[in-house]
Amino acid sequence: MNNKLNKHLSKLIPVLSFSFILTSFAIAQENELVIEDLKVPVSPAFTILGVTPASIEKPQTPKALGVSLLNAFNNVNIIPGNYSFEAAPYWLFDHPDLTFKDYYNSSPGQTLLNNLALSLATAPLDSPKSGTALAIGIRTLLFSGKANDALNSKLNLYLHQVYGEPFRVDMLNDLSSENLKTVTDLENEINNSVSAAKENPVELKNLGNSKTEYLTNLQNTLEEIINSSKFRNKNDTLSNEEMNELIEKVISESDIASDKNIKSALTEARSEDKKRKGFSLEFAGALSADFVNDSTSNGKISGIGGWINPLFSTDFMDFVGTMRFLSYLQDGITENKYDAGVRFIVSTDVFGISAEALVRASSELTPTYRYALNIDYRMTKNVYITGTFGKNFDGSPVNGNGDLITLLGINFGMGNEPVIKLPH
C-alpha cells in the first residue's frame, strides 16, 4: 500500500509544486462569495443584524418564553441591548395526538410547522448613533426530502432499542418479586424469561426479525453484569440483603448500558436524518429595526432579508439552489443586494464533478457572474487530485485584471471537502 502511495506521489510532485504556486490564488478566494454563504441561516435574526450572540435563550414552553421576554423587556421604555432567543413555536405546545409515525410521514403543512423556528436579537447601534437595533427572523422547511436506506437502517436500529425497553424493565422489575436464593437462581430466572420471550409471538413483535438478536444481546449484557459482581463465586445461598444488592446492581447497570445504546443509536439516526434524499425546500426571512435613543417612537425599519434553498438529492447526484435578498435602509438610502446560485454535483466512489454558477447584483451594480467546474479524482483513501476551472466575478481579479479561475492540485484529506462520495 505504501509503495503504491509513493508511486503515485512521485508522479505528482510537479503537480503538487504547481498547486503551491497557486496557494495565493486560493487565499485570495477566501474572502469571496461562495454558494454556502447564501444558505438559509440557522438564525436569520442574528444574520441580518450581523451578530453572533454569546448566549442564546431557548425556551421550550410558552411559560418559559414569557418569562424570558418579561425579564428581558422589564422596562417598557428600554429595549434590552444584547438579548437573543431562538424558539420552535410548534414545539412550545403539547401535541398529544402527534405520533412518531405521523411526525415521520408529515404532510408539507405539518413539515412547515414542525420545522418552524423563530429568532430574535438585539444589539447596540453602531457609533455614533445611540440606541438599539432589534431583529426578528423566521425559518422553516416546506419539504424535507425522504428517508434513504441508510436512514431507515439507522432508524430501525434506534427504534428496536427503544421498543425492547418495556420487556427489559418489566423483566428486571419482576426479579425483586421472585424468591431467588442464589446467583444461579438469578441467572436461571433471566434465562427463562428470555427463552419464554423468544417463544412468545406476542412479545417484542415490533422488533420483527431483530427480536432474537435483541434478546441475546440483553441476556449477554446481564450475564456480564452478574459475572462482574462480588457474589459471582458465592455458591451458597445469599441473604435477602445480598440478593437485593445484586438485583439492584443488575438493574442499575443494565439501565446505564441500555441508555448508552439508545443514545448512540439516536445520535446516528439523527445524523443520517440530515442526509435525506429527494426534494427539500428551506426558506427564511428576517426584519430589523433601529431604535435611536431606545425610543419606540424613533423606530425605523433598517433591514429586510430573505433566503430560499431548494435541494434535490439522489444517491449519486445533488442539485442545490440558493437565493438571497438583502435590503438595508440607512439614513434614507436603500441598498438592495441580490445573490443566487446553483450547484450540480455528480459523484461516485472515485470520481466527482460539480458545476456551479453564482450571480450577484445590487441597486448600484449591474449583475456579475461566477461559474466554475470542479473535478476530483480519488487516488487513495485520503489523497485526491482536484481541479477547478471557470470565471470569477467581475472586479474580482486573481492576478492582475484577469477573472479566469484555474486551480489544480492535490488534496491530502485536509482543507475543502472533495466532491467524491466517500465510502462508509
Place this chain on the structure above:
Amino acid sequence: MKKEVKFNTEYEVSSKDILLTIVIGNGQPGSSRVKLNGKLIAGGDINGLVIGKGNEIKGSTLKITTVVNDFQINTNRTSVQYLLSGGTESKRYYLEANVDIDGDSVYYFTNIKFI
C-alpha cells in the same frame, strides 16, 4: 437518570368488550407491554386492543408498561394517552413528563383495575 411515572386507577366495566388504545404523542417513539392478571396479552403499538368482555374481566388488573424516548430535538416533552372504551363510559387517561437530558427515556407504569 431514569424518569418514572406511576399511575393507578379503576375502570367501571359493562357487559360489552373493553377496548384499549395507547397513543404516544409529541412525535416521540415508544412502545408498550400490556398484561392482564400477570399474563402478557399485547405488546408494541396498541390500537383497539380487545381486553375482554366487561363481565368476564371484572376484578382483573391491567398492567401497562410504556417506554417513551426523547427523539425530538426541539422538545423534551413526552406523553401517553390511555383510551378505554366499552365500559359504563369511555375514559382518557393522559400522562406526561419531560426528560431532563436530551435523548433520555420516560417509563410509564400504569395499573387499571376493572370494577
